[in-house]
Amino acid sequence: MPEGLTAVKVLVTGSAGQLGRDVVAVLERDESIEPFAADALVDDPVAIASSVDAVGPDVVIHCAAMTDVDRCERDPERARAVNATGTQNVARAAAAAGAHLVYVSTDYVFDGRSWRPYTETDEPNPISVYGATKLAGERACPPEATVVRTSWLSGVHGANFVTAILRLADSPGELRIVDDQRGSPTCTADLADALVALARDRRPGCFHVTNAGDASRYELAREVVARSGGDPGRVRPIATAELDPPRPAARPAYSVLDNSTFVAAGYKALPDWRDGLARLLVALERR
Numbered sequence: 001m002p003e004g005l006t007a008v009k010v011l012v013t014g015s016a017g018q019l020g021r022d023v024v025a026v027l028e029r030d031e032s033i034e035p036f037a038a039d040a041l042v043d044d045p046v047a048i049a050s051s052v053d054a055v056g057p058d059v060v061i062h063c064a065a066m067t068d069v070d071r072c073e074r075d076p077e078r079a080r081a082v083n084a085t086g087t088q089n090v091a092r093a094a095a096a097a098g099a100h101l102v103y104v105s106t107d108y109v110f111d112g113r114s115w116r117p118y119t120e121t122d123e124p125n126p127i128s129v130y131g132a133t134k135l136a137g138e139r140a141c142p143p144e145a146t147v148v149r150t151s152w153l154s155g156v157h158g159a160n161f162v163t164a165i166l167r168l169a170d171s172p173g174e175l176r177i178v179d180d181q182r183g184s185p186t187c188t189a190d191l192a193d194a195l196v197a198l199a200r201d202r203r204p205g206c207f208h209v210t211n212a213g214d215a216s217r218y219e220l221a222r223e224v225v226a227r228s229g230g231d232p233g234r235v236r237p238i239a240t241a242e243l244d245p246p247r248p249a250a251r252p253a254y255s256v257l258d259n260s261t262f263v264a265a266g267y268k269a270l271p272d273w274r275d276g277l278a279r280l281l282v283a284l285e286r287r
């Protein structure tokens with residue numbers, strides 16, 4: 001840190017989550033940034049306000065959320081408290097501290113009926129409680145905030161689709177995976193770099209940011225099994241309607257996000273999802 005300059009203070013909510021941990025790791029590598037973890041519950045307005053106030057951050061990166069889509073469907077009140085009201089609490093606390101807000105949102109704000117990648121100007125129409133409460137979170141952010149919609153996250157520190165497939169692949173038998181949900185699998189380490197770049201610039205607006213390319217859940221599972229030395233022939237495609245028992249929450253059939261606004265704003269496109277997956281599998285192997 002050059003003498004006379006003060007570090008940019010960046011506070012991260014959800015810093016123990018899979019994305020939050022990677023965001024903190026990226027912040028720690030930048031000597032012009034001083035990272036902080038918010039330990040308060042975001043649905044407790046007093047606690048989150050005093051946690052933000054104690055740090056006095058320049059930027060808040062809000063990664064905390066209730067992310068279990070089926071749990072949100074079963075407990076909509078809690079989902080609203082955390083994802084919608086919780087984000088409002090974080091936005092208010094950030095505003096009181098004069099901090100820029102970066103909010104992480106989701107492809108699940110869309111209904112999945114599109115035939116081409118969704119742009120930031122497409123009308124959201126969530127089909128699940130999770131999607132609706134995350135969209136309410138977006139609407140609780142001030143216009144100058146950065147809102148980043150992303151999709152299908154997997155990281156070293158989380159229980160996610162990739163780690164679930166690796167676990168299933170360890171037991172005998174078929175892996176029956178849905179082939180009628182399509183999205184862009186995204187590696188949290190790559191997304192963390194993008195979030196920190198946007199945070200550093202305090203860039204206002206909504207941005208779709210995912211790894212490049214797209215896949216169905218079935219195609220992703222085959223790739224995970226093949227790349228980890230298993231037999232991809234064990235993965236069988238099924239329709240969502242064949243899931244037994246059916247999942248409580250509906251998922252969009254197609255939720256690929258068009259990243260061109262992010263790239264046009266001068267940021268580097270994230271690599272192909274297979275590249276991110278390859279690095280994630282190596283990192284998981286090393287643990």
Ligand SMILES: NC(=O)c1ccc[n+]([C@@H]2O[C@H](COP(=O)([O-])OP(=O)(O)OC[C@H]3O[C@@H](n4cnc5c(N)ncnc54)[C@H](OP(=O)(O)O)[C@@H]3O)[C@@H](O)[C@H]2O)c1
Pocket residue numbers: 013014015016017018019020040041042043062063064065066067068082086104105106107134150151152153154158
């Ligand atoms: N996972 C995905 O595929 C995906 C896709 C698109 C967008 N996103 C968004 O990306 C962000 C990060 O997701 P992630 O995958 O890193 O999820 P994650 O691993 O579940 O992390 C979320 C973190 O938020 C914390 N949290 C939950 N309720 C809280 C509360 N009331 N107050 C404070 N912290 C709370 C969790 O703590 P506990 O574990 O203790 O509850 C966890 O540490 C979220 O905003 C999510 O909506 C995720």
